[in-house]
Amino acid sequence: MDSALERHCSELVARERSGHTAVLRENLLYVWGGYMSVADDEIFLPNDEIWKYDLEQGVWEVFHMKGEVPPSMSGTCGCSLNEHMYIFGGCDDNGQTNQIYCVDLTDGNYTWRKIIHDIGSAPSPRDKLSCWVYNGRIIYFGGYGHKLLSSVDSENKTFIVDEASWVGDVFWGWNNEVHIFDPTQASWTEPRIHGRAPAPRAAHASATLGSKGYICGGRVMETRTSDIHCLDLVSWTWTEIVPVSTIPVGRSWHTLSAVSENTLFLFGGLSVDCKPMSDGWVLDVETRQWREVEHPYKNKPRLWHTACLGKDSDVIVFGGSCDYILLVDTGHCNDALVFQLQPYPLFRICEDFIAKNVRKCELLRNRLPLLPPKLLTSVQKRMSFYRPTRKQQQ
Template identity: 65%
Template sequence: MATSNTDLVAQERSGHTAVISGNGLFVWGGYVSVADDEVFLPNDEIWLYDLDAGLWKRCGTCGELPPSMSGSCGCILNGHMYIFGGCGDDGQTNEHYSVHLHDGRYSWRRLNRCSGSRPSPRDKLSCWVHRGRIVYFGGYGHKLLGEITDSRTFIVDESSWAEDVFWGWNNEVHVFDPETNSWNEPHTLGQTPAPRAAHASATIGNKGFVCGGRIKETRTCDIHCLDLDTWTWSEIVPSSTLPLGRSWHTINAVSDSSLFLFGGLSVDCRPMSDGWIFDLKTNTWTEIKHSNMDKPRLWHTACVGRDSDVIVFGGSHDYILLLDSGHCNDALVFQTQPYSLIRLCVDFIASHAKTFQSLISCLPPKLR
């Protein structure tokens, strides 16, 4: 079902889903802007980027295909990519899908026979994976008037409603268990973060972290932590200068005690290219210089590869709500931790392959 060609490359896109499994970056969905229209990318293909070879492959998909969408929340669990929510031509959805990434079939399955109550339709949410379950948080979506029971968990967007349907931001926590095919909404304790969307999240151990996002008409860069065993929220108050408030950024766990933040859209609607490390031991932010300072990105994806490299793909380098261009399809690599000696040697040999061509066959098979 897959085709391979050295000239192939995934199309430019924003609001897509991406995961890393094995040595591959898997990309699905998203959209591009054409004039005043949002054009959603094909739903019957997954693009695979070989992180070792640096080559793209288009993989055709089958089965119960999800609609073409952007803003879906994706993750990897036991070799399956799961996507929930998103927004397509028919508006926002609360459908749930999975696809096996390593059986060669790429057959989608719609997860529609589940016990418990699914979250309401939404997009621009995030998730954590913990103990074989997927924990979804936040997002922007719609509810019927009778479903809005607590203004602390769902803030109505005053500019968007239709009859008794209201759009807004939420801070709800919903858990999906693939083993039991069930949903539940745990009762959380502590200081709950404000309802938000287009935020970023990461997991370290049994802790889920939320950073920034859009809260009503503003953007922030606050950090909150949810203990995924006790369901207790706490806010982390940094002891240093904070990055600018933002949405449509990414954050990744790059060690047992540090998070890497990149890009996003600032409070004044400016695409950003700054990178920051947050140290959870000292609660301090440190801005880092990197080789991609001239490549701002928003509504991109970021996945952690080997040696804590962060692989950023796609997104936009312009404010996508105003312009009909600016979508990207390049992969940016951020080194967040010192490389081992063997990694440095292998990278050096690989970057001078012609010089070492006659000697490469002498290397152990694993290195070769």
């Protein structure tokens, strides 16, 4: 793996956090929610602000949000569809929720809208679930939450009760349910599933490749796994992928990103023995082979972070914790780690070279005004990204 970047170029920087939502639109990373630690307290981040990070310029901005603002939460399932950010589920001061909200990322108003479904029934309240976006719909899987005992399907075992958590006839536990939300119809449906479904779980990771949704690992009752399962989003058939090579250790609170037509990138998480992880792995879903990759962030373990796919197959990891949050809960982060997983195009190599070296090369500085206006603007943005920070200037 080639060198990666870790930058905060602006004076304004998003607060450190874990369990947040992040989506990428063009070269802009949007971050909302999550929580952090202050002294011995866990504090939810403000629900009425959204942070935007320009990946080309390295500049953060924060915006006030309006409308039907959701509660401050962590563990929501966020995604981007039709240039809107959707969040579903999560945990607030009252426990898990099953509400869904969206916000338009294009108009600059950042107005939340709570979606009231017209068709079907919403999933039960849950957090630490995942989703796939396919064919204009959002498909949700798994999570940890609560149900009435009367709605627990003990025969099909789609919900495993957490024996340590129940009050009266309300039970908490893990599920492996699949629910489809269609924004155009404001509808919830459950497809008829075929094949052997993965065990109920939460804090797993997911990614979409073409018409197939993948999940990896997660918390399954009292253990953490590294198993891989694929759901065909057309036939609704589950298939387990059995690797033919060395596999990553079991983990939860990690991320999985699609970086090519047939490869997935796994990063970080919390291991079976509760160790924060900093390893990176690539899975070829066709050959079923895992390959550990070298990267510059071996000293930066992360769990309950977010990962978004950027241009040229970069993976942008933001936030998360660097310690075992169930015990210590002090090491929340706010840096953006950019992983390069594919060779860059020649244009980007040239643009970055100029931006990195123009300040120390007189020849480049003199030739810069000769660039076409559009190209000059692009290079100037990258120069902003690589400009020395105040700390570096001191």
